[in-house]
Amino acid sequence: xxxxxxxxxxxxxxxxxxxxxxxxxxxxxxxxxxxxxxxxxxxxxxxxxxxxxxxxxxxxxxxxxxxxxxxxxxxxxxxxxxxxxxxxxxxxxxxxxxxxxxxxxxxxxxxxxxxxxxxxxx
Numbered sequence: 001x002x003x004x005x006x007x008x009x010x011x012x013x014x015x016x017x018x019x020x021x022x023x024x025x026x027x028x029x030x031x032x033x034x035x036x037x038x039x040x041x042x043x044x045x046x047x048x049x050x051x052x053x054x055x056x057x058x059x060x061x062x063x064x065x066x067x068x069x070x071x072x073x074x075x076x077x078x079x080x081x082x083x084x085x086x087x088x089x090x091x092x093x094x095x096x097x098x099x100x101x102x103x104x105x106x107x108x109x110x111x112x113x114x115x116x117x118x119x120x121x122x
Contacts, residue, residue, distance in 0.1 A: 019053035
């Protein structure tokens with residue numbers, strides 16, 4: 001599978017808890033393999049800021065603890081992430097072929113710095 005760059009938006013696929021499937025997440029960083037079950041892993045963050053239904057936390061001794069609705073960031077395997085934009089899309093060839101070219105979403109800081117003029121409704 002292709003490498004996902006930080007900032008890429010993805011949809012989550014079903015893993016253990018079906019309530020976590022279909023969530024829009026942002027890739028924060030690549031974390032690699034984390035035994036025993038994360039392969040080609042990424043740190044992700046819920047795009048809407050709502051916590052995941054369940055997450056599994058492991059301590060240094062490998063003991064697991066299930067947490068419900070407590071975290072908005074976690075690690076998951078690449079196999080459970082699908083990018084919303086094809087990471088292998090060649091933009092130059094897409095423009096020539098008439099295929100719509102995906103536009104990057106602004107970072108939250110960019111949105112907050114904009115000034116908006118009030119609209120007079122009358």
